Amino acid sequence: xxxxxERFVSSSVGRKALMALTGLMLIGFLIAHLAGxxxxxxxxxxxxxxxxxxxxxxxxxxxxxxxxxALLFIGHIALAVKTTRENRRARLIGYQVVSTHGQKTFASxxxxxxxVTVLIFLIKHLWDFRLQKEAFEVDPFDSVQTALSDPLTxxxxxxxxxALGIHLSHxxxxxxxxxxxxxxxxxxxxxxxxxxxxxxxATGFLALPLYFWLGQGGSN
Amino acid sequence: MKLNLKIWRxxxxxxxxxxxxxxxxxxxxxxxxxxxxxxxxxxLISEGTDPVAFDHxxxxxxxxxxxxxxxxxxxxxxxxxxxxxxxMRRFQDGDTVQIEPWRSTAFPVLKDxxxxxxxxxxxxxxxxxxxxxxGAAQDANAIPIPKNDAELAFDYAECIGCGGCVAAxxxxxxxxxxxxxxxxxxxxxxxxxxxxxxxxxxxxxMDKEGFGACTNHFECSAACPKGVPIDAIATMNREYLRATFxxxxxx
Numbered sequence: 001x002x003x004x005x006e007r008f009v010s011s012s013v014g015r016k017a018l019m020a021l022t023g024l025m026l027i028g029f030l031i032a033h034l035a036g037x038x039x040x041x042x043x044x045x046x047x048x049x050x051x052x053x054x055x056x057x058x059x060x061x062x063x064x065x066x067x068x069x070a071l072l073f074i075g076h077i078a079l080a081v082k083t084t085r086e087n088r089r090a091r092l093i094g095y096q097v098v099s100t101h102g103q104k105t106f107a108s109x110x111x112x113x114x115x116v117t118v119l120i121f122l123i124k125h126l127w128d129f130r131l132q133k134e135a136f137e138v139d140p141f142d143s144v145q146t147a148l149s150d151p152l153t154x155x156x157x158x159x160x161x162x163a164l165g166i167h168l169s170h171x172x173x174x175x176x177x178x179x180x181x182x183x184x185x186x187x188x189x190x191x192x193x194x195x196x197x198x199x200x201x202a203t204g205f206l207a208l209p210l211y212f213w214l215g216q217g218g219s220n
Numbered sequence: 221m222k223l224n225l226k227i228w229r230x231x232x233x234x235x236x237x238x239x240x241x242x243x244x245x246x247x248x249x250x251x252x253x254x255x256x257x258x259x260x261x262x263x264l265i266s267e268g269t270d271p272v273a274f275d276h277x278x279x280x281x282x283x284x285x286x287x288x289x290x291x292x293x294x295x296x297x298x299x300x301x302x303x304x305x306x307x308m309r310r311f312q313d314g315d316t317v318q319i320e321p322w323r324s325t326a327f328p329v330l331k332d333x334x335x336x337x338x339x340x341x342x343x344x345x346x347x348x349x350x351x352x353x354x355g356a357a358q359d360a361n362a363i364p365i366p367k368n369d370a371e372l373a374f375d376y377a378e379c380i381g382c383g384g385c386v387a388a389x390x391x392x393x394x395x396x397x398x399x400x401x402x403x404x405x406x407x408x409x410x411x412x413x414x415x416x417x418x419x420x421x422x423x424x425x426m427d428k429e430g431f432g433a434c435t436n437h438f439e440c441s442a443a444c445p446k447g448v449p450i451d452a453i454a455t456m457n458r459e460y461l462r463a464t465f466x467x468x469x470x471x
Binding site for chain 2: 003004007008010011012013014015016017083086087089090091092093094095096097098099100101102103104105108109111170173174176177178179180181182184187
């Protein structure tokens with residue numbers, strides 16, 4: 001009865017469509033996440049950010065939203081692992097000379113690598129602000145400031161965000177192609193928009209660790 | 221001109237191959253790439269050694285039989301050119317030219333530069349056709365087809381099945397080949413009755429052969445000797461989603 005769903009999920013085309021869909025949803029999350037985080041720059045000793053953080057944690061829908069978000073990440077990563085494994089198996093003996101026809105980019109070729117880098121950052125990020133939730137909620141702004149003043153943490157964050165930017169620069173345009181959307185009027189615009197979005201998101205997120213690491217944030 | 225050739229030599233599918241060096245003099249810039257290999261083979265035969273096996277048939281760029289990776293590029297450095305239409309004027313005296321077969325698990329090497337591309341036949345046989353016998357060609361205007369659709373269908377139909385897309389794809393995916401057939405027939409009225417069944421069957425056959433999945437590098441279309449446009453793949457993705465979610469096909 002559900003064999004058609006199984007066929008879709010196990011097919012290369014279906015898998016890529018799901019990767020694209022989960023990826024686009026995760027981009028939606030990133031935009032919302034950055035919008036919230038920018039309240040760190042309010043210059044009010046963290047009042048705006050603390051209000052935002054407490055507002056989020058008191059949302060009754062939060063556990064469901066967190067679960068949905070976790071499923072999006074796990075789904076996207078599981079599909080990526082399967083696709084990458086199969087793609088490696090599809091060429092076990094490589095070329096002696098590797099050249100290009102001018103289309104593949106560093107970003108397109110390093111999607112798995114940048115994805116893994118983002119995942120490492122994500123684990124650290126969840127450890128810092130989610131798994132130590134009680135400590136975080138006492139004073140979210142202070143907690144962010146303490147974490148990001150640590151050079152090692154700031155470096156992991158910067159590396160993760162740069163990888164995210166590279167990942168997104170290929171991801172956005174690629175997702176529409178995987179979902180079957182290609183139109184001579186819109187596709188060139190979407191590709192440019194995807195790159196601009198990647199730069200904007202990466203710049204926005206990068207501003208945070210740089211700001212706190214370089215000691216501009218808050219009280220000192 | 222004189223060339224330093226490095227060519228993949230492999231006795232058969234069971235043995236391991238290796239790159240071997242050959243020096244070839246007396247190459248004219250007017251020769252085609254395959255003629256250059258012919259000269260090399262004459263030299264090898266006169267020396268009593270095994271000539272380099274390579275696929276070729278029409279040598280006019282239309283049959284899709286020839287093809288090797290030259291210095292890392294599928295069908296060599298010229299855009300929209302099959303290997304047989306590549307000419308030695310693209311090379312200079314003293315150049316090192318590395319020649320390798322298509323690399324894909326689904327295209328096992330049979331000998332030297334020849335690979336087994338019957339995986340493409342099986343994908344094609346899964347649905348790359350119109351079942352209904354259409355009889356003699358009817359009046360050209362009996363079925364009106366918008367000009368844009370006709371032109372797109374023709375762009376897709378130009379695929380000659382050489383396998384260069386698979387060879388150029390960093391993932392060894394056969395998406396452009398399969399998509400060219402799917403998109404070509406999806407654009408035309410004759411293809412409509414089997415539209416959904418076709419895309420499900422062809423993608424299924426493609427996956428079974430062990431090709432990779434598309435991650436949108438777009439190398440395939442750039443390497444394609446017929447310039448099959450990359451939007452064919454988006455069309456196939458769309459057709460696959462449509463067949464999966466909006467049709468009663470493949471329940």
